[in-house]
Amino acid sequence: MLMIALVALPFAGALIVQLCKRAGATAAFAIAAVTALAGLGVLATAWPGIEGGTVFAWRREWLASIGLNLSLRLDGLSFTFALLIDGIGLLVTVYARYYLPRVASTVRFFTLLLLFMGAMLGVVLSGNLLLMLVFWEMTSIVSFLLIGFWSYRSEARKGARMALTVTGAGGLALLAGVLLLGRICGSLELSDVLAQGGMVQRHPLYPAMLVLVLLGAFTKSAQFPFFFWLPHAMSAPTPVSAYLHSATMVKAGVFLLARLYPVLDGTPWWFYIVSLAGLITLVGGAAMALLQRDLKGLLAYSTISHLGLITLLFGLDTQLSTVAALFHIINHAVFKASLFMAAGIIDHETGTRDLTRLRGLWRYMPHTGALAIVASLSMAGVPLLNGFLSKEMFFGETLAQDLFGYFNWVVPAAATLAGALSVAYSLRFIYGVFFDGKPDDLPNYPPHEPPRLMKFPVEILVVICLVVGLVPNITVGALLQITAAATLNGPPPEYSLSPWHGVNLPLVMSLVSLVAGTALFYFRREAFHRHHETLALLNARDRFEDLMRALGWVAARLTAALENGSLQRYVALLVAAMVLLPAWYLLGAGTLPFPAAIGALRGPLPPAPLDPATGAGLAILALGAVVVVGWRRQRVAALSMLSLCGLMMVLLFGRFSAPDLALTQVTVEVVTILLMVLALYFLPGDNGQSPGRTTPARWMRDGALALAGGAFTSAAAYAVMTRAYDSIGEYFVRNSVSGGGGTNIVNVILVDFRGFDTFGEICVLLVAGLGVQAMLKGLRLTAPQFDINGSPWAGQSHPLLLAILARLMLPLTLLVAVFMLLRGHNLPGGGFVAALVTSIALLMQYVASGVLWTESRIMVNYRVMAGAGILLAGLTGLGSWFFGYPFLTTAFGHFHLPVIGEFELATAMLFDLGVYFTVVGTTLLIVSHLGVRDKRILASTHDHNGGR
Numbered sequence: 001m002l003m004i005a006l007v008a009l010p011f012a013g014a015l016i017v018q019l020c021k022r023a024g025a026t027a028a029f030a031i032a033a034v035t036a037l038a039g040l041g042v043l044a045t046a047w048p049g050i051e052g053g054t055v056f057a058w059r060r061e062w063l064a065s066i067g068l069n070l071s072l073r074l075d076g077l078s079f080t081f082a083l084l085i086d087g088i089g090l091l092v093t094v095y096a097r098y099y100l101p102r103v104a105s106t107v108r109f110f111t112l113l114l115l116f117m118g119a120m121l122g123v124v125l126s127g128n129l130l131l132m133l134v135f136w137e138m139t140s141i142v143s144f145l146l147i148g149f150w151s152y153r154s155e156a157r158k159g160a161r162m163a164l165t166v167t168g169a170g171g172l173a174l175l176a177g178v179l180l181l182g183r184i185c186g187s188l189e190l191s192d193v194l195a196q197g198g199m200v201q202r203h204p205l206y207p208a209m210l211v212l213v214l215l216g217a218f219t220k221s222a223q224f225p226f227f228f229w230l231p232h233a234m235s236a237p238t239p240v241s242a243y244l245h246s247a248t249m250v251k252a253g254v255f256l257l258a259r260l261y262p263v264l265d266g267t268p269w270w271f272y273i274v275s276l277a278g279l280i281t282l283v284g285g286a287a288m289a290l291l292q293r294d295l296k297g298l299l300a301y302s303t304i305s306h307l308g309l310i311t312l313l314f315g316l317d318t319q320l321s322t323v324a325a326l327f328h329i330i331n332h333a334v335f336k337a338s339l340f341m342a343a344g345i346i347d348h349e350t351g352t353r354d355l356t357r358l359r360g361l362w363r364y365m366p367h368t369g370a371l372a373i374v375a376s377l378s379m380a381g382v383p384l385l386n387g388f389l390s391k392e393m394f395f396g397e398t399l400a401q402d403l404f405g406y407f408n409w410v411v412p413a414a415a416t417l418a419g420a421l422s423v424a425y426s427l428r429f430i431y432g433v434f435f436d437g438k439p440d441d442l443p444n445y446p447p448h449e450p451p452r453l454m455k456f457p458v459e460i461l462v463v464i465c466l467v468v469g470l471v472p473n474i475t476v477g478a479l480l481q482i483t484a485a486a487t488l489n490g491p492p493p494e495y496s497l498s499p500w501h502g503v504n505l506p507l508v509m510s511l512v513s514l515v516a517g518t519a520l521f522y523f524r525r526e527a528f529h530r531h532h533e534t535l536a537l538l539n540a541r542d543r544f545e546d547l548m549r550a551l552g553w554v555a556a557r558l559t560a561a562l563e564n565g566s567l568q569r570y571v572a573l574l575v576a577a578m579v580l581l582p583a584w585y586l587l588g589a590g591t592l593p594f595p596a597a598i599g600a601l602r603g604p605l606p607p608a609p610l611d612p613a614t615g616a617g618l619a620i621l622a623l624g625a626v627v628v629v630g631w632r633r634q635r636v637a638a639l640s641m642l643s644l645c646g647l648m649m650v651l652l653f654g655r656f657s658a659p660d661l662a663l664t665q666v667t668v669e670v671v672t673i674l675l676m677v678l679a680l681y682f683l684p685g686d687n688g689q690s691p692g693r694t695t696p697a698r699w700m701r702d703g704a705l706a707l708a709g710g711a712f713t714s715a716a717a718y719a720v721m722t723r724a725y726d727s728i729g730e731y732f733v734r735n736s737v738s739g740g741g742g743t744n745i746v747n748v749i750l751v752d753f754r755g756f757d758t759f760g761e762i763c764v765l766l767v768a769g770l771g772v773q774a775m776l777k778g779l780r781l782t783a784p785q786f787d788i789n790g791s792p793w794a795g796q797s798h799p800l801l802l803a804i805l806a807r808l809m810l811p812l813t814l815l816v817a818v819f820m821l822l823r824g825h826n827l828p829g830g831g832f833v834a835a836l837v838t839s840i841a842l843l844m845q846y847v848a849s850g851v852l853w854t855e856s857r858i859m860v861n862y863r864v865m866a867g868a869g870i871l872l873a874g875l876t877g878l879g880s881w882f883f884g885y886p887f888l889t890t891a892f893g894h895f896h897l898p899v900i901g902e903f904e905l906a907t908a909m910l911f912d913l914g915v916y917f918t919v920v921g922t923t924l925l926i927v928s929h930l931g932v933r934d935k936r937i938l939a940s941t942h943d944h945n946g947g948r
Contacts, residue, residue, distance in 0.1 A: 185200065334461050806845055
């Protein structure tokens with residue numbers, strides 16, 4: 001239950017923040033802080049077991065057929081990342097309390113921050129790879145909302161769109177890679193996958209799977225060539241930047257490399273792809289950081305460089321490279337979060353992040369300056385700070401690798417160069433902001449120290465930088481040990497975290513990088529601005545927007561070529577595609593002569609005999625369809641014939657022993673025809689003489705397509721019905737009573753065996769209803785004066801006889817609906833049919849008495865009713881989880897009452913009730929907005945019915 005609490009806490013906190021949003025920003029901050037603190041408390045209770053090597057696991061089957069289970073795993077690796085997510089999340093929450101104004105949008109910020117925290121915890125704690133992908137995509141969506149939090153800014157919208165596009169594309173690649181990995185291993189459970197590393201690497205699908213997985217990791221962690229989106233995410237509020245760059249979004253990619261390291265590592269494919277991408281990103285990001293003018297832009301490119309360092313370490317073929325990568329993940333999270341918070345303080349107090357205007361702030365902000373200097377020196381890898389320790393381990397592993405033969409020297413040389421660049425941009429941060437003269441035209445002058453508690457998170461992180469650098473074994477030794485063991489899926493190699501290892505080559509490399517970086521900064525300081533102007537021409541955001549505009553232009557041209565506003569054309573293209581491609585396959589793909597191909601459609605079984613009654617029904621159905629087409633201009637007659645076609649379908653279902661389908665069909669037909677009758681009044685007059693409607697060429701095209709579509713459908717049905725096949729129906733017949741507790745097999749399938757499908761369908765139905773409401777909102781249609789034949793409409797909108805009959809029938813119809821609902825589990829009926837019967841009764845009230853009269857008596861919010869139905873159906877499914885059963889598993893039992901006798905109760909009734917509420921609410925939501933379109937109609941309805 002520890003993992004459930006860890007993942008659920010942020011989502012519960014976000015829900016509470018929204019429920020209490022009227023309490024304001026302070027309450028939202030308190031809830032967010034308590035949530036993160038509670039997560040740290042849960043981790044503290046798990047530490048003794050994690051330190052002892054225990055792997056906590058929890059699993060519940062969900063969609064086992066596709067390998068998706070609710071599976072959580074807490075080991076050393078996930079513990080460390082969860083600690084960073086909750087710990088830095090708490091500090092960011094405190095920092096945001098003073099950074100952001102106390103306005104209504106701040107409540108939304110804390111809600112999104114908690115959702116982001118929950119999504120990242122879901123990624124690191126998932127024990128199922130598909131479940132991890134669900135949370136992975138959630139991080140992309142929530143980060144999109146956080147990066148674009150200040151949506152009134154153009155750069156925020158563009159940066160958010162770029163981040164979502166790149167990471168979303170990587171997520172699709174990762175999905176394909178995970179599916180291939182599951183195919184190779186035969187399971188998507190992480191424990192099963194990690195146990196099959198050798199077999200995975202020998203599989204022929206390994207290269208394709210590896211590339212797809214690495215695409216997902218590289219896009220998320222901004223590795224070459226996908227690094228360009230990350231600097232433009234700086235348009236987010238600084239608390240988001242601090243959280244995203246240190247412990248969350250960009251760390252998801254390197255977490256994936258660490259999590260799948262035992263499975264993917266050990267092949268040349270892994271070594272060269274990962275190490276080269278990391279090496280290019282390491283040097284390129286550091287060089288770009290040195291040329292930035294924006295303070296957060298400098299830190300963003302430094303993040304890219306350090307992520308490249310971590311990726312390079314994962315790609316090296318040495319014993320300690322993975323340990324060094326994990327150590328630097330921890331150190332980078334600490335000093336980078338403190339640096340972003342310090343940058344936010346500087347921006348908050350001065351009103352700018354422009355390094356050409358920021359200088360001499362030490363005089364005004366000495367406390368903030370001291371904190372920022374220590375964090376910057378840690379980023380530069382200065383001795384006695386935490387960044388130095390992992391940087392020295394990194395240098396040592398670049399010397400120990402043997403990937404490139406004669407060119408092995410390139411890796412340590414590039415590492416030293418990146419170290420020098422890191423020192424140079426760190427000095428630029430320190431000297432350019434806090435020294436180098438006096439401030440130049442600051443928006444907020446004179447600057448001053450921020451509120452005391454705004455600096456508190458930075459102080460905590462800077463103290464960690466110092467303490468870890470001085471006594472690493474005491475502070476981080478145990479955490480690194482269990483993290484490395486979980487990542488390597490075994491005991492890690494021997495290593496030392498001592499701050500001093502004597503004079504050796506890694507130390508020399510550190511000293512060279514320090515001296516070279518200082519010299520680079522000192523002698524090349526004036527060239528930064530010239531190169532920055534050159535880089536402005538290569539602005540990734542502008543190039544991305546150019547690409548989006550080009551794609552939009554291509555899409556517009558393609559759409560214009562295919563769509564001309566003609567519904568007939570769209571249907572013609574659809575039918576042609578439906579007929580030609582499958583028909584080509586059915587007819588032997590052109591390899592058989594046409595007569596032989598037609599003969600091959602017939603299977604070994606004889607066709608079923610056709611009795612006269614069924615034949616007559618089919619003939620009437622076909623004739624009705626033809627008459628509908630012929631009478632399409634006579635709308636009332638066409639609707640009547642259309643209802644005849646529906647009635648014949650009902651009779652056919654009844655003829656072939658499908659009473660449930662017959663009931664559903666007849667109610668659907670009635671509801672559909674009633675809706676069409678309501679819409680009929682507003683259809684424009686049309687005398688059938690519009691040009692281009694009935695040309696001979698169009699008649700020939702439509703006729704040919706109709707005949708081809710009918711012939712293809714008939715041939716496909718004939719091919720299927722003359723061949724033996726295994727029907728799944730026998731399974732439902734055998735298990736309907738024992739598994740679902742009902743003798744109505746169709747209803748048991750809907751509410752139990754395929755309940756998840758039904759739940760999805762009612763969700764889609766509600767979304768469609770809300771879509772119709774949104775499209776009709778604000779629409780004003782003029783009431784027509786004449787019908788299609790030029791005759792005036794009747795002056796009496798709601799005939800008295802129809803209104804009286806509809807009101808008399810209402811209670812009887814509702815009683816039938818209740819009867820259908822209650823008996824549906826064992827006899828024909830159910831929630832859907834009962835909902836349609838209820839909708840018919842209420843629709844008749846709308847038709848007979850008008851919208852105002854009806855809604856003045858039905859005091860129900862249809863959206864609330866439909867939403868309550870979804871909630872009830874979902875809660876019914878969740879209830880089965882608490883008893884250890886899959887989602888939407890039905891429980892049933894037989895009970896006895898003295899007077900009534902024995903009766904059955906099943907939880908499926910609650911699910912059916914949810915279906916009932918959703919269907920009734922959605923249907924009436926559409927009707928209520930379809931009827932209220934014209935003020936003159938409303939006024940006449942109001943007068944006719946004597947007011948409300």
